Amino acid sequence: MNMFEGQSTIRRDLRRSIDWPLIFCYLALVLIGWVSIYASIHSSEPGSILDWNCRSGKQAVWILTAFVLDILILFVINPRLWEVISAPAYLFVLGLLVAVIFLGVEVKGSRSWFALGPVRFQPAEISKITTSMLLAMVMSKPYYKISNRKYFLITAGIIFLPMLVILGESETGSALVYVGFLFALYREGLSGWFPFFLGMAILLFIVTLTTNVWISMAIIAATTGVVLWIFFKSTERESRIVRFRIIRNTILSVIAGVSLVFATNFIFQNVLQDHQRKRIEVLLGMKEDPSGVGYNVIQSKIAIGSGGLFGKGFLNGTQTAYGFVPEQSTDFIFCTVGEETGFIGCLTVILLYAFMITRIIQDADRSREAFTRIYGYCLASCLFMHLFINIGMTVGLMPVIGIPLPLLSYGGSSLWAFSVMIFIFVALYKEEKKYF
């Protein structure tokens, strides 16, 4: 009896403490990814879906090994470990990021891959995890306060250090993901002005490039006016010092905004690299280049667009199957989904992600441990950034930035990294549930 009782307690525990819907989304996306990889390569590399020589076969191996990792993380490794090793792990991965510049192999113009025999892996993928862990560790300290300048700088440093190294590897996409940590910081008390200024900066940059300086000026003037008006309404009773600060900050912001506007063209022409400039030009419709940079996007849009409501059916895609879309099993895997399963399929995939991210945010927010919460928000931010940049790129909302679609894209590093990252969170959450 005792034995059975014990088993049923464990079973109840598992049922209660593990976020099964989250795991279901994870499994569904991994499987959709696997099948889509097969669909995207089956005509150029004919063979069975399990054929080791083709990408779907290799992905099957990555998936199975990822499952092993998942189980290890979930049941074997003590979740407390993550908090403990976060600092050394962060430094180790940072070291790898630097080392890869010198020791890595060059793939498409960027040195960000280590080659270990037949296996290649990208430290930038792991760096997301270690950065999240260190952020969670630092920010969960009881004395931590983001408004404190010292802690703010430490936090910024944790994010910017790997980000800059990755930029140095010219992996713009992976670096861009780090911007997503802003969301996690916002949740932890970062002033809402940071996202606001970031949004404004992007808006001004785009408006200045596509129209002219004066429209951007008008936007600055209008926003300043609205912001000031709201402030003076709500701070009527505040002291003069407060009001003085508001005015000072506003003036500084306007100066920054105006400088940005005037610097835009300089940045665009001189700071950005050629291929980055072209991608932005194509995205903003400033230049048409159907055979060059625009080719990927046009082909990708054609593939997705031709899917219609229900798609052409599994393995019936012509655009993806016949190699119109470049990188179709990695960065452009979403094209296969769009072409073969149509809008219904796209919606399903996006909703799976949306549900997963929402679930993570809710679990994180509910968590009583700051480490779990902050880590969860970091995870959600990374997933969102990848999702939005990747799918946005395939449908022409974002410039062509090569980052994988989490769990779907072909590739071991990416799948492993996201699996580990997600399951650390699931494990942390499970650990907590044990006690409450």
Add this chain to the structure above:
Amino acid sequence: MEASRKNKLLIGLWIFLAVLIGKIFYIQIINDKYKRDASNNSMYYEYIYPTRGVIYDRNGEILVGNNVCYNIIVTPREVGEFDTLALAAALDISPDYIREKMAYYKKYRTRIGFQPQTFLKQISPETYMRFAEEEYRFRGFKAQTRSLRNYPFNAGGNLLGYVSEVDADFLKTHSDEYRPGDFIGKTGIEAAREEDLRGEKGYRIFLRDSRNRVQNSYADGAYDKDAVPGKNIVTTIDAHLQQYGQELMEGKVGSVVAIEPSSGEILAMVSSPGIDVEYLADIGKHYQEISRNPYKPMFNRTVMASYPPGSVFKLINGLIGLDEGILHTYEMYPCNHGFPYGNSRKLGCHGHASPLALLDAIATSCNGFFCYVFRNILNNKDYKTIQEAFDKWREYVLSFGFGRKLGSDFPSELGGNIPTSAYYDKIYRKHWSFQTIISLSIGQGEIGATPLQIANLAATVANRGYYYIPHIIKDSDEVSIDEKYHEKQFTMVKQEHFETVVKGMYMAVNGGGSAGGTAFGAAIPGLDVCGKTGTAQNPHGKDNSVFICFAPKDNPRIAVAAYVENAGFGATWACPIASLMLEKYINGEISPSRQWVEDRIMSTHFF
């Protein structure tokens, strides 16, 4: 929902994802541009060109046939290293031509992309065979079967028309039916029956990848389409008569139109100078030369030129007079070398017996007589005003097919001109009388008629009062023609009045020169030829020579109108040409006694 930071972030997340979903919805559901692009992208249509329909004459002779030829197509991006000299030798072209072409493709490579380009047009089967043997050496080059028109008879470029590649302007409006490189009939029969002749292109669909490598047949060829050859067309033309007409008109400016009165079928239609059929197949090469010719060979005079018909128009005035009851066959009018009118002015006439009645007036083509007739038509007491009388007259004339398009199936037919009373009211401010427009009595003045209309008049008289709309396409197994071509078109003149006119025309030819008949040169022993001469004053130079005739007098088999510009008196040039056409058609050959006429005509060239 409280606006906690968590919820703000969640709302933000869903807004961003909604934007993403919205964009996907737009490109997948709302905008179907991408679906079209997708089929262009992945499907490679290999077009199979149909052979164009053959054009036959009424007796089964081929007027326009097809020769097989080949185009060489190249997909520049597939071309690898190849031996320029070997290709030049195989295709019988200069190596420089190849280098030039390849340089061109290189220069425009981004624009060309993977599209196949036409490298060389219309090579002969012999050259093609040589190329085919070595084709494997030239990756990216391919031959495509096309057909080229050939012309066994010199039937005249204006009648047959020519085909050429569709131009860019036309493609803009007809992009569903035609693609660049397709041929289209531009003029003549080729244009008139383009829809039947062109056939339907077939295609084979292949899937290809982004490097334009053809992968395999799409859906196992389920959607492939065979080319449907163009329909063969049987025309009403008599190839031998047409060619004979071309020969007679050689070196002269004008037209000859022959119609079978009992059906309205056009037997021959010659516009001179015309486009030599040797130029037709590859007209693009000769286009400059043709368009620079001062005699405008492209201008199809038979249906587009508007001439004053001259004296042949007297027939109509006589018929209208009879029908209106202001002229009777027994009535005689005097003519002393013309008709005096106005302030001692006179419309002149040549010498003949006077006074005379309608029959003789037609035979001798008396100007004075028809001035009286026209005066009586306009001053008819049945009508209140001259305007009313004139408009009635105009209505009669229009019923003969003048002043409007006949409605023939030949393209670019024009309607000529018959003025209205309103027109004279305008230019003479309502002060005009018979004398003002006296020249209409004899077919001069403001009247314009096409040779086709004049020939139709001959057919109408031959039929004694009706005509069939002249046409060039016959009913055949493959093509049927509009019912209207089988319907009799009656004039407003009662049929009984025509016999007198026919007799007059008979007299003009067979009455003998001594009796004043103007057209005795058209007489052919054994054939009861009826004819009427005309000499139309030409404001631009020498008079135009006109003649209409038909034969035999009873149950006529052919009606001909000949119109020779700047050739003088009608009897001198138009008359023998038209009569030779009659004789050739009915007898198949020219009798020895008239051989000299043929020689004279053929040896005379005005330019």
